[in-house]
Amino acid sequence: MNKFFICGAWPYANNSLHVGHLAALLPGDVLARFFRQTGGEVLYVSGSDCHGTPITLRANKLGVDPSYIANHYASEFEKNFRDLDFSYDCYSATMRDSHKKEVEEILKKIYDNGFIYEKCEDADYCENCQKFVSDREISGICPICGKVATGDQCDNCLTALTPDMLLNKVCKTCGKPTTTKKDKHLYFKLTAFQPELEKNIDDNAHYWRNTAINESRKYIKEGLRDRALTRNLNWGVNVPFEGYDDKRIYVWFEAVLGYFTAGREASKKLGIDFDSFIRDKETQMFYVHGKDNIVFHTIILPALLSSIDKTIGLPNRIVSCEYVNLNNEKMSKSKGNLITVNSLLQNLDSDVIRYFFILFNPERKDASFQIKDLIDINNKHLVGGWGNFINRNLSFLIKKFSGILPNAEIDENIVKAVREEYQKVGKLYSDNELRAALEELYTFVQFANRYYDESKPWVLAKEDKDGFDKVTATCLYLIVNIANMYLPVMPKSSKKVLELLGVKDFTWGEVNYDNSIILKEVSVLFTKLEEDKLDFTLASGDTLVVPDNK
Ligand SMILES: [Zn+2]
Ligand SMILES: [Zn+2]
Secondary structure, eight states: OOEEEEEEOOOBTTSOOBHHHHHHHHHHHHHHHHHHHTTOEEEEEEEEBOOSHHHHHHHHHHTSOHHHHHHHHHHHHHHHHHHTTOOOSEEEETTSHHHHHHHHHHHHHHHHTTOEEEEEEEEEEETTTTEEOOGGGEEEEOTTTOSEEESSBOTTTOOBOOGGGOEEEEETTTOOBOEEEEEEEEEEOGGGGHHHHHHHHHHHGGGSOHHHHHHHHHHHHTOOOOEEOEESOSSSOBOOSTTOTTOEEOHHHHHHHHHHHHHHHHHHHHTOOHHHHTTOTTOEEEEEEEGGGHHIIIIIHHHHHHHHOTTSOOOOEEEEEOOEEETTBOOOTTTTOBOBHHHHHHHSOHHHHHHHHHHTOOSSSOEEEOHHHHHHHIIIIIIIIIIHHHHHHHHHHHHHHTTBOOOOOOOHHHHHHHHHHHHHHHHHHHTTOHHHHHHHHHHHHHHHHHHHHHHOHHHHHHHOHHHHHHHHHHHHHHHHHHHHHHTTTOHHHHHHHHHHTTOOOOOSSOOOOOTTOBOOOOOOSSOOOOGGGOOOOOBOOOOOOOOTTO
């Protein structure tokens, strides 16, 4: 059986999800649903990233415990994903004890394997705040592009940084220049894994998008450095070694291991032997995320996995995407110009959201989100195209033939076309060409509508009942098969159509309707959208309510 480990990036539990997260994560659910439909063994996991400096900084400012913030957003994310019909086998959180416990065990294992060492050296210190400041707590000028950057990464040019590379370093909390003081930390020997990392890229690059290949190669070319595994924090996963009580594990190391802690949790539920699943050479390891997360999945994670045990499968399918801008402007929490998932869900049906963000997915270049495009696509593709094809057939049967479905032979040219369509669309889905899969399916919907128009069943109904039955049977056959092919992207409406026409098994491949069914009524699947009836207020995404009794 084909095996798929599908790992959706873990959103950071410090602000609401927005269209950028959605575009980056949605392909994971489409792939998971498609591979399940084709009979594959799928483990699809994600969770909320709850630790790290930004949450602690904010908690200090608000006078609340960091867990208060993380819990708030982690439960908001869970609800968002449920409302969007994400089919995670486990949606975890890095706050969970099971995650923390397993990460500590993994760290001990990596230490025993000789890839973690202690180093005492000058660390950035803020005399004013009287504390060590981590990379995320420092800002300065990026040496590559000259823009303001944080100590771990420049969000402008995407260069991975360490604080010593920044110019004019200051403490983000108080704005004063930082000094240095001796401090000890644990380091991960990233440099030991260059050959494996290069080989993994070379072996699998043909599945990756150019940005993923380029960012990964650039990172190696700039020279790998050992990375500090620990941070001066009191919020996070404990460091399982003596003398590190005041430190926690760096979020990026523990969050990427979340795929494995959540994977183990999911596999227990599904009765899968996780340890052999992740070591099976046939298992395809999909990692789904935005471009700012690429190197954590193509460099840091594979190095960590190799340091645990060289038989664990490395990330071989990188599904990265570019950014979503809003009317050609970069969205950000600080600008307050986010379109949040909450506001999408208040205005739109989940299938419409899913269809649009796959069809307009920034697979290879940044996309500019415009409400107008979403309305146009909904009205043209879903209402005018697909919804109309279903509706005109079913309503006519109810109106003229009491909803009795015809029992007739199906046009053999259409059978051939449907079989070919499964081949084409199936190949596009499995190659992660999801936009192209939807474009192909929309062309097929247009073909179906043309077949209807040219066959004129409303004329045949009066003059040639056998002819009418044949055309209608063929159209119903088209409906159930198109719905079956749309299922990974639009699970809710597709299931509704399939069940209405008596299809119970949604396996990938030709299906047919049940002609013993009598249709009573059909509800409209998609409704026309009008711009003035939608309310997409731009937001900062901050939904946190600070308790009075803080
Ligand atoms: Zn830069
Ligand atoms: Zn300071």
